[in-house]
Amino acid sequence: MSVLYCPACDTPPDPLDWRCHACGAPLELRDQPPFAPGAIHAERWSMWRYAASLGVEQRVTLGAGMTALVPLHPGDESVWVKCEYLNPTGSYKDRGTETLLSYLASRGVxxxxxxxxxxxxxxxxxxxxxxxxxxxxxxxxxxxxxxxxxxxxxxxxxxxxxxxxxxxxxxxxxxxxxxxxASHGWNPYWIIGQQTLAWELWEQLGAAPAAIVTPAGQGGLLLGIARGFRALHAAGIIDRLPRLYAVQPWACDPFVRAIESGAAEPEPVIAQRSAADGTLVGSPVRGAQVLAAIREVNGWAFSVAEDDLLNARDRLARRGFYVEPTSAMTLAALPRVQQHLGGADGPIVLIATGNGLKAPS
Ligand SMILES: [Zn+2]
CATH class of the missing domain: 3.40.50.1100 (Rossmann fold)
Known part of the structure; x- marks a missing residue:
């Protein structure tokens, strides 16, 4: 089973600490099991088909995972939409909630x-x-x-x-x-659930995609995806890592500013109002790690104007994807992603994070 540690000062944490009690840094996990394709429980139609590679015992589940992967345009396999809004409570958060609450329940919480x-x-x-x-x-x-x-x-x-x-x-x-x-921003047991999104994409596509585009607030989704693909790479299953692109609204874009300036850590920003309410995080907990994960794979971060993200929300709805405005930022940034990729071969995957039913009209 995985073990909590503090990467900043190495003081051993208590199992239920939400951050290092000595230095305040975010905690991490070590001794995670390697990804083992032979250990996939193919009969389980949920993220727990990868239980052997998660390092956490399944305790609380509503069946998150195994969400649809659908071409943006029928018959054209160059751009796909990963429908994370089809998870049990309508958002990608469910994968992390399942691993975090399972861990806490296993500790008697x-x-x-x-x-x-x-x-x-x-x-x-x-x-x-x-x-x-x-x-x-x-x-x-x-x-x-x-x-x-x-x-x-x-x-x-x-x-x-x-x-x-x-x-x-x-x-x-x-x-x-x-x-x-039980903090989705701080607790690393939340992030490991997001690795299963990477593993599913590998199973659904039969390979790693060329690029993945995701909205970013805390950046935990992007970090989980990065770690998931790194585990596949370490296991010798894929020979390239997908390029990762973070998208943020103009109203709150600390990752974009840091990527453009070359800074190792994002400067805190004061979030303004935006329909992309899922990404209004001015001071991301693991900002430096998110930036490093983007740079490691030659990715980038883009910001999107309010009009553009609302327009993209409507365009996605007219294609049958009824998502919240936060999710639509990926489509708004797609032309810039394609330009940045410069014709790299392989598909691009847009992560559709949240259901439009919960969003304000
Ligand atoms: Zn510490």
Missing amino acids: TSVVEESSGNAGASMAQYAAHGGLRARIFVPENAPPGKTRAIAAAAELVVVPGPRHYVNDACLAAAVDGTIY
């Missing part, structure tokens, strides 16, 4: 708190309900109503008025007496 304005909170609420855990989800007062309804349907919704950091303060203050802060 029965009560969690999380802060979120959207998909992560809805995912945590519904999975905790299914797994028999108590969950309280802290949200800002301007959180999208479609998402807060999904949270309140399954868990205790706590609306925190005032500046955004009040939400964080209130959430942490509630993480006492055995209640655990």
